[in-house]
Amino acid sequence: MSEVLTKSTARNIFYGGSLFFFVIFVGLTAQSRHYILTKGTDEAHLTDSVVRGKRIWESHACFDCHTIYGEGARFAPELGDVMKRWGVEKDPAGARETFKSWMKAQPTGIPGRRQMPQFNLSDAQLDDLGNFLDWAGRANLQGWPPRPSKTN
Template sequence: MAETLTRSAARNIFFGGSLFFFIAFAALTVHSHWYMVNDSTDRKGLTDSVERGKHVWEQNSCINCHTILGEGAYFAPELGNVWHRYGGRENPQAARAAIKGWIKAQPLNVPGRRTMPAFDLSEEELDALVDFFRWVDGIDTQDWPPHPAG
């Protein structure tokens, strides 16, 4: 065995390693894309109302305080699973009413608790928001967040 690395061995390791990791990177990219498009996107459930709900979410900058699937600010609870937390999978009507009721009841101004401001949203906008939350809850996040309150 050679005591020192020869120039050609070093070159082969460099090019071989680069090629190996490039192929691994490309394969994982294709896999992620394929997974997102085919497995985890509920295209049928992506209704106009879900889209409107996303616009309401964006127009009112809910993300300035909340996260959705981990994206956003950490001032207020994660809302990607709010539908699940409010029992929407078992009782959709009650969850819809509870989420809308919560938003309409703001600000609660409970001393010592963070306050959510009031938003002047129509019934249609509130329903669209709930449809959006419901759709996001259906995304297969591979059991993330690990804690339901996350």
């Protein structure tokens, strides 16, 4: 019994396989889009101030040095959760004031350390940037970017 793959059979396998994987691709794309829009974005807190803060982030090219969600230059610290690290959940006003004071104090002039430039942002711009960073920290990143564990 000879098994021969005819042109007709090969064509049917090609078209059937192509259709199968195209349907899988469309299904995964739809599932990803649904997840991002329903669980991945904190749309409830997406305000005009957050949008202005993102524009400040982009116009001053903060991503040239910092990362957010693991994207950026990796030259300076990750800022996706900076407001959480400064305690925005326990003391929102204190965390925002700490952020504003730190930004106004740049460059610090600490020897042996690379310096962040002074952008001379107004208080309103600093509030917007802080609101953007706070909003960015609310995203459900499912553990991304990975952080080294602290073991001592």
